[in-house]
Amino acid sequence: AVNRELRDAEVRRDGKKAEQALRESEVRKMAILESALDCIITMDREGKILEFNPAAERVFGYRRQDVVGKDLADLIIPPSLRGIHRSGLARYLETGEGKLLGKQIETIAMRADGSEFPVELAVTRVFLEGPQMFTGFIRDITERKTQVAILEYHATHDPLTDLPNRVFLHQAIVSGQKETTGSVALLLIDLDRFKEVNDTLGHHRGDLVLKEVGLRLQGVLRKSDLVARLGGDEFALLVPDAGIEEAVLVAR
16 A cells, blocks of 8 residues: 555656646747747638737737637738648648648748748747647748848949949840840940049049940930940940841941
């Protein structure tokens, strides 16, 4: 009897330790969710939101209590992508195959006000007993995309005239060759006696002349034509679908 009581007491102690360990694990998990910089959103097999951390509240503009239990697709996925999301979830539940699981992709999300923005997304399945659940880790990459766009713009445009530069022109020629079967005219232009302008009036006045030339060239060309500054007083005109006669007319 004494041994049985000792065993029972030991089982109770082990049970209390297990309960304490479980509570501590839950506390640690909640601390991670609360402090995470990335959005962490968990949904069930029906696409209903189960968890929505503070970062998700800040990024998407919803309060947790207002979204839990509601359809995730209706709240944070743009209308144009909801069909893809729902069909992908249905395919996984039916076949166990998911294109997104375990991968990191870039896609578009939607805020509470309906505005769309670029995100980095990783989705994983939560392996627990009971109905299937999925957790998405979402990062707003708007600022990163903006910075990349600014860098790309500076790399392909002339800082003085804001015209496309030599790099942009080369890219346009290559892409134009792929997209059209017609001829393309390339005209090179330089300014007579431009050095005298710089020498007599100063580089500031010379810069003003270059800007004005760029504006005037843009003003007389078609929307499909391209004017670029190659450097110094050199400009280039790219005229698609133009033969020799059309090129001569543009030059005049």
